[in-house]
Amino acid sequence: MKYNAGITGIGISLPNNVLTNKDLENMVETSDEWIVTRTGIKERRIADKDTAASDISSEAAKKAIEMANIDSKDVDLIIVATVTPDMMYPSTAAIVQNNIGAINAAAFDVSAGCTGFIYAVTIAKQFIETGFYRNIVVIGCDILSRVTDFTDRNTCVLFGDGCGAVVISRTEEDGIIGEFIMANGAGGNFLTLPAGGSRMPSSFETVEKRLHYTSMNGPEVFKFAVKAMPEAAIKLLEKYNLNLSDIDYLIPHQANIRIIESAAKRLGISMDKVGITLDRYGNMSSASIPVTLYDSFIRSEIKQGDNILLVGFGAGLTYGAVLIKWII
Template sequence: MSSAKKIGIIGLGSYLPKKILANCDLEKMVDTSDEWITTRTGIKQRRIASKDEATSDLAIKAARAALKDAGLTAKDLDLIIVATITPDMQFPATACLVQKNLGADKAICFDISAACSGFVYALVTAEQFIISGVCKNALIIGAEKLSSITDWTDRNTCVLFGDGAGACVLAKVNSGGIVSRYLGSDGMNSDLLLLPAGGSRMPASSETVKKHLHFIKMQGNELFKLAVRIMSKAAEVALSKIGLSCKDIDILIPHQANIRILLAVAKKMGLPEKKIYFNIEKYGNMSSAATVIALCEAVRSKRIKKGDIVVLDAFGAGLTWGAVVIKW
C-alpha cells in the first residue's frame, strides 16, 4: 500500500426514526408471518419515519452527529453529497436542503442516485474532490425514507425495507484511510429493480397511482443470484488492486439486503461470519443508508479497531455495485 497521505473518515453519525415496525405488525397488514419473513430475509423489525419526517430531516440529524464526531462545524464544509433514491422532491437536490438547514453556506451540494450502492459511490466521488484539491473535506450522507415508496399491500416487498440515515466526514488523514476502491454498473439489468412511474418516461397520473406504479418493483430471485456473485467479486477486485485478498479482511461491512445473500457472499469469499457485520435483523434494507449505518455501529461497538482492514461492499438497482477498502 502507498505511503502517500490518504483520504479517510474523520467523523461518523447516524439517525434512526423512533417508530419500530415489527414482523408481528406486518402480520396484521398482509398475508405473512414472522417465521416466513425471518427465514427468508433475516429481518425482525424495521424503522419507519413519521409522516412529517422527510429524507432531508433524517439526513440532517445524521449529519450533525457526524460533524460533532469530526470536531467540525457546518461552516467548515466544502462539499455535501446525499446518496438517496427518496429525495424530498425531484429538485432541488436534497443536499441543498441539508445545506440550508445546517448553515453550510460555502459547500458544493448535489445528490447521487445509485440506490443501495449510493453511499459507496458518494464516498468514492467525494474522495476524488479532495484528492484533486477542489475540496478539503466532504460530508457524505446516505439517507432514505423507503416507507414512502413501499407498497404496503405487497407481501413480497413491504417486509424488506426501512428508513434511516447515516453520515461521514471525509478529509486527509495522517494514517490509514481509503486504500482502494472499485465501482461497476450494468444497465442491461435495470428492469430487475425499479420504481416505474413519476419520471419523464411515465409521468404521474391517476392511472399510474391506481396501478401502484409509484412503488418499488423487484424481481427478487434474479437479484439474489446476481448480488452474491457481484458483491463477492467487487470486494475481491478492490482488495487485489493493493495486493490483498479476502483473507486479509478484518471486517466486511456489506449492504444489508437479505441475510441469505450476506451468508452466501461470505461463503463465496471464504469469510467466517465473525468477520461480517450484520444489523439487518433490526433495520431491514435501508438502501443507501444501510452500509454507512452498519459502519457507524461497528465503530461504536468496537468491532473495528485502529489498523483494521475494513471493506464496504454494496450492490443495488441500476444495476450498480462497489467496494471500498479502508485501513482504519
C-alpha cells in the first residue's frame, strides 16, 4: 500500500539586513549594471553575526508547523538541507529538534548543495509513502555569507542568506507527484568549500590562503546548470509518463536569471509562469526553492490544484526535480 504525501504548511525566515549591489560597489571592483545584467540580482539578505542556520531554521519550521495545524510533538522527522550547518556536528536538524520542542522526532542534515531541498523532499516523500512516518519537517537553510569571500567579486555578488521550511504529511490527495535526483561527482571540483573537513582541516595556512571560503568555476557551473535543470525536468516527466503541458508553474533554483530563462525556454514555459526571487534575495542555496515557493504562494501566483515543478542544481555536482500538486 502506498500512502499519499503533500505539503501542508510552509514558512520562511529571512535576515533583515539588506546588502545592495551599490553596497558591493564599495567592497569590490564591480557595478550594479554588471551584476544585474550578468545575474539578475539586485540585493540580498545577510544574517547578523549572532544568527546561525539553526536559528532561522527553527523560526521557519515553527511557521510551517503552525500552518500545517499540527503540534511540534506530532513531527516524526526533521531534515535540514544545508551546506552551512551551525557546526560540523551535531546536525543542525538535531539543534532545531530541541529548539522547537519536537521531542518525538528523528533528525538529520542533507548535504546536496543548492539541490538540497529537492533531495530532502524526495527523502521525506519515501518515508511518508511507505507509511513509516506521518509528519516530516523539511528545511532548506543556508547562511552563505559565512563562507563567502567578500574580496572575491566572482562569488560575493551572487549569494545571500535565508531559510524556507515545509511540513510534508500523509494526505488524502497526492501532493507530491514525482521526483528525480541525480549527481555528477566528476564535476565536484567546480564548486567547493576546500578547507574545514577531513581532507584539509582548518589551520592558519588554510585561512591565510582563504580556503575556508567558497571556490567556484562560474562558467563551468553555468554550463552544467543550463543542461541539468531541463534534463531533471524531462527525466521526471518521462518517469511518470507526464508531459510538459502537465506543469502549471516552475520554481527553479535562483542562481542566475540567464540560467533560469534558458531552462524555461528549453521547457517551453513562459517567464510569467516562473517564480523569481533572486532579484531580491540572490542565491540562497538550499533556501532558494522553498523561499520562492512561499513567495509565489503569498503573491497568489500559484493556486490550489496547480502542478508546480521545483527544479535545481548545485554543489556535488547535484541536480534534481520534484513535481508537487499545491494542496494548501
